[in-house]
Amino acid sequence: MDIRIKRVYEPAAPGDGFRVLVDRLWPRGVSKEAAALDLWEKEAAPSTELRRAWHAEVDSRSPAHFAGFAADYRAELSGGAAGAALDELVRLAREHSPLTLLYGARDPETNHAVVLREALLERLRGDG
Numbered sequence: 001m002d003i004r005i006k007r008v009y010e011p012a013a014p015g016d017g018f019r020v021l022v023d024r025l026w027p028r029g030v031s032k033e034a035a036a037l038d039l040w041e042k043e044a045a046p047s048t049e050l051r052r053a054w055h056a057e058v059d060s061r062s063p064a065h066f067a068g069f070a071a072d073y074r075a076e077l078s079g080g081a082a083g084a085a086l087d088e089l090v091r092l093a094r095e096h097s098p099l100t101l102l103y104g105a106r107d108p109e110t111n112h113a114v115v116l117r118e119a120l121l122e123r124l125r126g127d128g
Helices: 048-056 063-077 080-095 112-125
Strands: 003-007 018-021 099-103
Touching (some): 063 112, 080 112, 099 112
Parallel strands (some): 003 099
16 A cells, blocks of 8 residues: 655645545645545644643654654554544545655654554554
8 A cells, every 4th residue: 555645835746546635634735636536534633732742842843752752652653533534534445546645744754643644554554
């Protein structure tokens, strides 16, 4: 399965396949037309509390802080509304290839979409 992540501010491309915004908040300055979404899966994003805690940390990009955030986010993805959203993404990944997870964060390496993609791939392989 081809699961990609891409910043929502980058132009949509035909090779993106099925495009899913996985942010809880709509990205600033992006029109619905420019986003070219197939789905907005808000519940797949970190909870408001977790997002605020992540951004409140002065050194939020440190490896240790990101590892803690990733563990907390994975815990959220294990049940409730976030778990149901992950289940829906699994279903979509089986139906659409590629599946592109769109996010608004500036950093392409330390953001929730990286963690979500890993969790999704693990679930698809039967690891999670």
